[in-house]
Amino acid sequence: MWRGPRTLIWLLPPPFDAPPLRAYLMEKPLRIRRNPMALLPILTLPDPRLREISKAVEKVDGEIHRLLDDMLETMYDAPGVGLAAIQVGHAKRIVVIDIAKDDQPKAPLFLINPEITWVSEELGVYREGCLSVPEYFEEVQRPARVRFRHLDRDGVLREAEADGLLATVVQHELDHLEGGLFIDHLSRLKRERVVKKFTKAARLEARSSERETEDVDA
Numbered sequence: 049m050w051r052g053p054r055t056l057i058w059l060l061p062p063p064f065d066a067p068p069l070r071a072y073l074m075e076k077p078l079r080i081r082r083n084p085m086a087l088l089p090i091l092t093l094p095d096p097r098l099r100e101i102s103k104a105v106e107k108v109d110g111e112i113h114r115l116l117d118d119m120l121e122t123m124y125d126a127p128g129v130g131l132a133a134i135q136v137g138h139a140k141r142i143v144v145i146d147i148a149k150d151d152q153p154k155a156p157l158f159l160i161n162p163e164i165t166w167v168s169e170e171l172g173v174y175r176e177g178c179l180s181v182p183e184y185f186e187e188v189q190r191p192a193r194v195r196f197r198h199l200d201r202d203g204v205l206r207e208a209e210a211d212g213l214l215a216t217v218v219q220h221e222l223d224h225l226e227g228g229l230f231i232d233h234l235s236r237l238k239r240e241r242v243v244k245k246f247t248k249a250a251r252l253e254a255r256s257s258e259r260e261t262e263d264v265d266a
């Protein structure tokens with residue numbers, strides 16, 4: 049006897065690979081609640097937020113984990129080797145770094161409330177760039193080795209020493225937490241030139257998006 053479509057639906061077997069709902073909820077509650085990682089927009093020069101001083105993280109909780117994951121994905125996508133939270137508009141003392149080369153396995157570093165505790169007298173030079181100053185590179189001289197302290201992703205206090213590229217990236221990213229940019233290490237002439245160039249480009253872009261808005265409204 050025909051009992052209507054509802055009964056028919058109940059008679060169908062569940063989709064082949066669907067686990068029983070109850071078991072799935074108990075085993076993987078996080079995967080159900082969590083949204084997928086998101087790419088965050090990166091602030092660029094001359095955005096004034098890049099000059100803000102970031103605040104210490106008080107508690108490493110789910111919200112901080114979410115930000116760390118989103119920052120990491122944003123950095124890999126850019127691509128870059130380091131990203132500070134202020135570069136994506138969060139004035140928190142958080143940095144993600146991964147200096148692994150393309151053919152090496154990923155090796156992300158999560159630095160929460162990082163502090164440099166020692167720098168070498170010996171200096172090193174790298175040609176630096178920054179996701180917030182896109183497509184501009186200049187040589188910067190910094191201490192060749194640093195020791196630094198930070199909370200890791202689990203909120204555990206760690207101390208590490210770095211040299212080479214990692215030493216430079218750590219110093220570059222920690223500058224961001226104080227509202228610093230690598231161009232602050234350049235001569236005044238070079239710095240003013242690049243700030244002017246980016247300010248002009250931002251003005252032109254604002255004007256052209258205003259025009260687009262007018263077109264849409266018309």
Ligand SMILES: [Zn+2]
Pocket residue numbers: 177178179180220221224230
């Ligand atoms: Zn940077």
